[in-house]
Amino acid sequence: MYELYYWSEIQGRGEFVRLVLEDLGQPYVDIGRDKGDEAVAEALDGVLAPYAFAPPVLRARDLVISQTALITRWLGEKHGLAPADEKGRLQAAMIALTIADLVAETHDTHHPINVGETYEKQKAPAHARSRAFRQLRIPKFLGYLERILEQSGDYLVGTPSYVDLSAFQVLDGLTYAFPRTVHRQHVPRLRKLHERIARRPGIAAYLGSERRLPHSEAGIFRHYPELEAA
Amino acid sequence: MYELYYWSEIQGRGEFVRLVLEDLGQPYVDIGRDKGDEAVAEALDGVLAPYAFAPPVLRARDLVISQTALITRWLGEKHGLAPADEKGRLQAAMIALTIADLVAETHDTHHPINVGETYEKQKAPAHARSRAFRQLRIPKFLGYLERILEQSGDYLVGTPSYVDLSAFQVLDGLTYAFPRTVHRQHVPRLRKLHERIARRPGIAAYLGSERRLPHSEAGIFRHYPELEAA
Numbered sequence: 001m002y003e004l005y006y007w008s009e010i011q012g013r014g015e016f017v018r019l020v021l022e023d024l025g026q027p028y029v030d031i032g033r034d035k036g037d038e039a040v041a042e043a044l045d046g047v048l049a050p051y052a053f054a055p056p057v058l059r060a061r062d063l064v065i066s067q068t069a070l071i072t073r074w075l076g077e078k079h080g081l082a083p084a085d086e087k088g089r090l091q092a093a094m095i096a097l098t099i100a101d102l103v104a105e106t107h108d109t110h111h112p113i114n115v116g117e118t119y120e121k122q123k124a125p126a127h128a129r130s131r132a133f134r135q136l137r138i139p140k141f142l143g144y145l146e147r148i149l150e151q152s153g154d155y156l157v158g159t160p161s162y163v164d165l166s167a168f169q170v171l172d173g174l175t176y177a178f179p180r181t182v183h184r185q186h187v188p189r190l191r192k193l194h195e196r197i198a199r200r201p202g203i204a205a206y207l208g209s210e211r212r213l214p215h216s217e218a219g220i221f222r223h224y225p226e227l228e229a230a
Numbered sequence: 231m232y233e234l235y236y237w238s239e240i241q242g243r244g245e246f247v248r249l250v251l252e253d254l255g256q257p258y259v260d261i262g263r264d265k266g267d268e269a270v271a272e273a274l275d276g277v278l279a280p281y282a283f284a285p286p287v288l289r290a291r292d293l294v295i296s297q298t299a300l301i302t303r304w305l306g307e308k309h310g311l312a313p314a315d316e317k318g319r320l321q322a323a324m325i326a327l328t329i330a331d332l333v334a335e336t337h338d339t340h341h342p343i344n345v346g347e348t349y350e351k352q353k354a355p356a357h358a359r360s361r362a363f364r365q366l367r368i369p370k371f372l373g374y375l376e377r378i379l380e381q382s383g384d385y386l387v388g389t390p391s392y393v394d395l396s397a398f399q400v401l402d403g404l405t406y407a408f409p410r411t412v413h414r415q416h417v418p419r420l421r422k423l424h425e426r427i428a429r430r431p432g433i434a435a436y437l438g439s440e441r442r443l444p445h446s447e448a449g450i451f452r453h454y455p456e457l458e459a460a
Contacts, residue, residue, distance in 0.1 A: 049377070050374070050377040050378045050380075050381055051321045051324050051325065051378060052324065053324070053328040053331075053371075053374050062317065063316070063317055063320060064320075065320050065324065066324050066328075067323070067324050067327040067328065069327070070320070070323050070324060070327060074320070086293070087292065087293055090293060090294075090295050090300070090304070091281045093297070093300050094281050094282065094283070094295065094296050094297050094300060095281065097297040097299070097300060097327075098283040098296075098297065101283075101334070104331070104334065108338065108342075112338075112342050112343065112355065112359065113342065113355060113358045113359050113362060114358070114359070114362035114366070115362075115366075115367075116362065116366055117362075125342065125343060125355045125358070128343045128344070128355070129342065129343045129344070132343060132344035132345075132346065132347075136344070136345075136346055137345075141283075144280070144283050147279070147280045148280045148281060150280075151280055
């Protein structure tokens with residue numbers, strides 16, 4: 001039985017791990033939601049220390065794994081949701097880490113100065129950073145995923161893998177946060193992948209459940225209309 | 231024979247890979263330095279596409295590997311500069327990814343708004359971001375590494391591994407960029423690790439060679455006195 005340590009009230013980075021667990025049908029305890037955020041904070045200084053820097057963290061028997069792209073890779077490779085060969089595994093891992101970079105940059109659009117302060121205290125630089133993000137970074141990252149799909153086919157590394165779930169989630173979140181910008185991108189294969197992933201039995205069941213929280217302005221993908229204004 | 235694709239005139243993220251190759255004594259062609267940055271740019275659209283998003287990229291026979299922490303892990307595990315057991319390998323990978331996050335945050339201190347513009351065009355937000363970085367992030371990240379060493383001993387995961395080289399490099403770079411801030415941190419074990427790594431035969435030879443470029447204001451770790459002023 002896996003234990004997932006993540007904050008209870010947002011999708012956040014924990015969602016990338018949840019999607020893999022839900023797709024696999026692996027039972028897990030969502031510690032933050034079951035026991036509260038205090039239990040997550042205590043674990044970070046306790047059973048998860050010292051190697052886990054921040055949530056999400058997965059605990060499996062005596063293994064403690066942090067860093068989103070490492071957790072999803074480990075789960076995917078362990079449970080057959082990853083290529084079996086080294087080349088494919090490295091390709092999936094590379095894409096997963098690049099998506100993690102995109103997630104970090106998305107977070108910085110509303111927190112460009114200080115993660116310890118609210119968005120409201122950094123609105124002017126957030127506006128400037130969001131503009132560059134919309135104009136340069138969204139096209140670059142989504143174009144990267146689209147070009148891979150042009151070569152690989154229906155899934156990013158040929159066969160369905162954990163990284164397709166991460167691509168689903170990042171497109172889902174960016175569409176919520178920057179709808180007009182995302183709709184303007186020419187990424188037909190990536191959109192098809194999003195639809196394909198949403199129809200997978202485990203994912204469809206999860207998205208229809210109460211466990212799937214809505215996107216919100218407490219998470220990573222936030223919709224502030226002023227950050228998309230021209 | 232490995233091929234490393236990275237820009238020729240800076241240490242940058244490529245340096246984390248170089249340190250592993252140099253420590254291991256593995257021969258490699260440093261494509262940017264041998265053939266120029268145009269060769270790197272061309273390869274990104276050619277032999278390295280579509281999976282590699284950005285340099286550094288390592289090519290080994292038919293394998294193309296990007297993402298610094300993935301490259302160093304792969305090299306370390308292949309050549310015995312990593313733990314042999316799963317638990318240790320995951321610990322090293324977690325730390326390496328956390329160091330990669332620290333490197334990205336360091337870059338953002340001089341480019342908080344737009345990676346496509348010069349530092350000079352974002353000096354005011356750079357000052358604000360650097361302040362938060364010095365006050366909150368440097369203590370948090372370096373404290374994390376120090377706490378691990380308190381538990382693990384002379385090396386971050388018990389035996390010498392690629393992640394110790396990354397810790398060396400990030401402390402080295404931060405000390406160049408924010409000397410007063412770093413000197414104020416109480417991280418005696420991390421400083422000892424830095425000294426220990428600098429004495430390893432392959433690393434000592436490399437640091438004394440012309441291949442080791444100096445830190446500079448074209449790289450990731452930049453020393454702008456105004457970003458450290460109170």
